[in-house]
Amino acid sequence: MTTRDQARAQAVKLIASRVSERDRAGRGDRADAEPFAASVLAELAAIGFRYVPALRPPGRADTPPATPEQARAYADTARRKITHPREQP
Known part of the structure; x- marks a missing residue:
């Protein structure tokens, strides 16, 4: 397995x-979506990943x-x- 993999x-x-x-947290204890996503992105940044906004493919404007x-x-999904x-086809 390569370093990238x-x-x-x-x-x-x-x-x-x-x-x-x-998902295991009860509805009342579940984090709001935006702060949760920000914390995941922060954790990814801590291990070396950097957020890059997605660009629309050419020809699909x-x-x-x-x-x-x-x-x-x-x-x-x-x-x-x-x-x-394991439940996926």
């Missing part, structure tokens, strides 16, 4: 553990951004894959 695996492990930890509902659905990887 090791770093990626470390980042995925960190994100998965933080999301699992957050006319595509509207995702709606909040689409973004939530995508996040729910990603969360299920992280927290329950």
Whole structure:
């Protein structure tokens, strides 16, 4: 495994553990989304990752951004894959 692969695996492990930890918390104890995301990004920065805003691929300038509902659905799908990887097809 290369250093880049090791770093990626470390980042995925960190994100998965933080999301699992957050999901185990009761609704009243769960962190708000923005501070939670900021803390995850801070932890990733501490291990060497740097936030870079996503850029729209060329030729897709006319595509509207995702709606909040689409973004939530995508996040729910990603969360299920992280927290329950064996249940995926």
